[in-house]
Amino acid sequence: MKPKHQRLLLALIAVVALVSAGLIAASALREEASYFYTPTTLAAANVPPGKAIRLGGMVQKGSIVRAADGVSITFIVQDQERSQKVAYRGITPDLFVEGSGVVADGRLRPDRVFVAESLLAKHDENYVPKELADIDMTAAENTQNTVSQ
Amino acid sequence: MHRFANPARFLRIAKPLTPALFWLGLLLTLIACIWGLFFTPTERLMGDTVKILFVHVPSAWLGMGGWTGIAIASIVQLVWRHPLAGVAARAIAVPGATFAAICLITGSIWGRPTWGTWWVWDGRLTSMLVLFFLYLGYIALSNASSEKGDTSRVAAVFGVIGAVNIPIINRSVVWWESQHQKASITLGGSSIDTAYLVPLFIAVVGFSLLFGALVLMRMRTALAEMRIEARMRRMAQG
Incomplete structure (x- = not known):
């Protein structure tokens, strides 16, 4: 050799x-x-209440409920399999919208509601121009209207 | 490959190639930046922040591509002992580190309005920061050897070991839940709308050509310095 x-x-x-x-x-x-738990991994991990963790996933459509005080909200974070209720008090990031990703810092309450201390928006891998998205939305709304009629 | 390993032949090819790569790269980069900045639509959620894409993605690509180049050149240097391979690896280090830094900085500027934070310690961001530190380590190590243009074997070994980080950066968003989004462009296609994808592609090509021109310039400088040093030594002896 x-x-x-x-x-x-x-x-x-x-x-x-x-x-x-x-x-x-x-x-x-x-x-x-992993930077955060998803609702599924959180359910499997058996995290004790009060421990500081992060939770990430999609904000379920139609789940954001704003309280009368204007700064408290609750919403549901979901992945493909499970969902987790989250309570948060504060200003939400601009990109915090229903159907979009979110990463929350916080703790589980004994009643298994996740109390978030801070919210970060998580952007997905899709890049869509605003006009196109509007067309899609209008199309979707039209379909919905047709169905409901 | 052996044919191009001859420094004299390399210089004959590199001399006309350097300005060709430089000017074409500069032209494409300018086209991509102007197109990306002024002629792309605002994004559905990110708004105008999406335009950082045209600098961030090519920089990330070159930061990672640069180290891949260092690793390949280091293996060639260690196995075949081509002096030019070591020169190439050292020439890549500073531009590679610069683009890794641009990637981190632009990503941070994008993250503040999009995520709501400048920085998080998730898998992707952390492994990219590690890449930047590896570059700094490599630069320090290759400059620590005594002679100018000397192709240190320690640096080459470090170049190969550091390559472990490259697949980790690439896979970090797949293996671990991360703040950073998953890959938009995969073998299966792209989830970036054509309106952004075309200028992005031009930007990647333009930045890469500029990177190539920078590396060739640095290699030619290193070879010239080695010749000066050799001549000085002869004069000192004679």
């Missing part, structure tokens, strides 16, 4: 070992390195 081939072999072994080490470490971190 020429020295060049020996070095090539060593380099290949090193790269394979490094990549496997990285992958193993990353998969071991899968739970810990």
Whole structure:
């Protein structure tokens, strides 16, 4: 074996070992390195009330309820399988709208309602021009109207 | 590949290639920036903030692509001992670090109005910051070797090891729940509307050509410095 081939072999072994080490470490971190719980992982994790955690997911359509004081709201965060009720008091971010993503910092109350101390909007991977979205919305509304009529 | 590893032949090709890449890259970058800034529609939720996309995405691509280049050049340097490979790896480091920094800064500026925060420690943002620090480490390490233009083997090993971070950055939004959105452009297609996708594509090509021109300039400078040093040493001895 020429020295060049020996070095090539060593380099290949090193790269394979490094990549496997990285992958193993990353998969071991899968739970810990997640930035937030989704309603499903939160239900499975059995988090005690009062522990500071983050909850993320989609704001369920039609679930935002504003209280009479103007700053308190409740809404439901959902993923594909489960949903979680959230209570929050404060100013919501501009992108906090129904059907969009949200990440909330807070704690579970003993009655399993998640009390958020801060809200961050989470943008999804879709980039849609405003005009197109308006057309879509109008189309959807028209369909709804037709159905309801 | 061996044909191009000869520094003299490399310089003959690099000399006309540098201005070609530079001017074409600059032209495309300007077109993409003007198009992106003035002729794209406002986004449904983000409004005009979406326009940071045309700088953020190409910078992220070059930050990650730069280290991939360092890793490949480092392997070539370690295995085949091509002196030009080490020169290439070192030439990539500073532009790569710069684009990684631009990616972090523009992302932060985008995050404030969109998410409501400048920074969060989620998987994507943290691994990208780690990439920036790896660049700084690589630059320090390759400059620590005694001679100008010297292709240090320690730096090459570091370049290969640091490459572990690249797939982690790429997969971070898939493996872990993150504040950062998932990939918009995948093999399966794009969830970015064509109105944004076309200028974005031009921006990525333009930035990449500029990056190539910068790397070639830095490689030529490094080779010239090595020649000066060699000549000085001969004069000192003679």
